[in-house]
Amino acid sequence: MKGISHFISGVAAASFCPWAVEAAQNGNSAFFIxxxxxxxxxxxxxFKFYRFFYHHDVSIYPHPDKLDPQPVADAVAAAVTEAAVSGKPVRLKLATIKMGADNWRQYRVKIDPDAGEVRVQFGPVVSTGxxxxxxxxxxxxxxxxxxFSVPIRQSYEPVYTVDIFDGPSFLFQRSEGGKVEIDFLPWHRNWSHSFTVAALLAGLASLWTWQAGVVAxxxxxxxxxxxxxxxxxxxxFFPFSKKRTPGLKWMYSGDAFPNFGCVWLCCLLIFWNLYAAIPNPLYHFSFxxxxxxxxxxxxxxxxVVRxxxxxxxxGHPETLSTEWNV
Known part of the structure; x- marks a missing residue:
């Protein structure tokens, strides 16, 4: 999910703690913060620290004026083959194509395990939005x-869109079964997204007060x-687990509707928890x-409207004009 969703979710989690609500009523919002x-x-x-220390073995920079997708496809396929032959992990980065202050050339890369091929196609210029x-x-x-002639296994979707800000990273690594495993954004949702780190943070917060540890x-x-x-x-469960546990695949992190729904639901929960703590509310209604x-x-x-x-x-002609073939 987007950062704003996680931010407001943290506030909502704090609002379920009676001591946090009581402190807020007395003008102390430290637990909510x-x-x-x-x-x-x-x-x-x-995103602000760890990715800048992540080393890439191969970085691909498509030329903004020479839109030739073949070098990109060749480099990705070569990385897959190298990981299979050498047995060593290959870390690859696809760079974005900046066309101006707020413009980026979009392109897509598909790593097809069934066909044993990498397909690349350039698309339109897009805004930062x-x-x-x-x-x-x-x-x-x-x-x-x-x-490429080696079997692969992907932990994410086979088609990757590269457009704004910083491009995606991939880790190609041969598994014990001989397949090349492809991890998308290997520096993301690794050790930082573990319950063990959550417990460590709670321990640090508990040095202030145990209630802070629970909130954290x-x-x-x-x-x-x-x-x-x-x-x-x-x-x-890092460091006890070495790999990411696959997600439920209910949504993508950038999907607008689930993110908005999460933010709105959290706001309602915060409102309800604050309302429920009022001794004699002016208006009465149920959850x-x-x-x-x-x-x-x-x-x-x-x-329904959407x-x-x-x-x-x-069927709108402008929509059809941006169709992809990868």
Whole structure:
């Protein structure tokens, strides 16, 4: 999930602790702040610190003016083969193509285990919001194909879109069975996304007070649990486990609807926990009524409207013009 979702989830976790609510009523929001910090801390560790220390053996930088996808496909296929032949891990990075202050050339890479090939195709220029700018598609959009002859196993989706900010990283490593395992973003959701680190953080927070330890562990652990609803999963019990436990694949981390739903639900839970602690509230309503009128009905209406808009947009010529062949 996005950072804002984890941030507000940490606050919601803290709101379930009576001492945190009582302190907030007395003007002390320290427990809520601690929950917010602990909730976003795993991703902060990865994206703000750990990834800058991660070493890449191969870095691919497509030329912004020479849109030839073949060198990209060849380099990825060569990394797969090298990992299989040498038995050593190969760390590869696909760089983004910056076209201006707020513009990026999008391209896609597909690693197909069934066909034994890597397919690469360039796409439109997109903004930082990942909105395509129509009319920026290359005139000729060849699909580059590079073959490899070793079996692979992927822990993520076979198609990767590269566009804004920093490009994705991959770890190619031969397993005991002879297959090359492909880990997407190997520096992410590893040791930082483990319950053991959550316990260590709780221990540090407990030096202040045991209540702080409970809040820190709950918020940190909730981040890990939320990430397990996605595709990548996390290394839940590092250092006792060496690999990430696959996610439930209910959503992608960047999906707007689940992230908005998470943020909205957390806001409602925070509101309810604060309301329930008021001795004599001015208005009386039940938790079920709150969820019905503030969550279920609005989201049902939104879902229907969204479905109708998506259905009406199918077949639009501008939508068809950005189709991919990888």
């Amino acid at each position: 601690l929950g917010a910090v602990a909730g976003i801390l795993p991703d902060t560790i990865d 990942q909105s395509p700018q129509y009319g920026t598609l290359p005139v000729n959009r060849p699909v580059a194909v590079a073959k 562990f709950g918020a940190y652990a909730l981040h890990i649990i939320e990430d397990q609803t996605g595709h990548m999963g996390s290394n839940l 079920i009524r709150l969820m019905l009128y503030a969550m279920v009905i609005p989201f049902a209406v939104f879902g 479905w109708l808009l998506v259905r009406a947009d199918k």
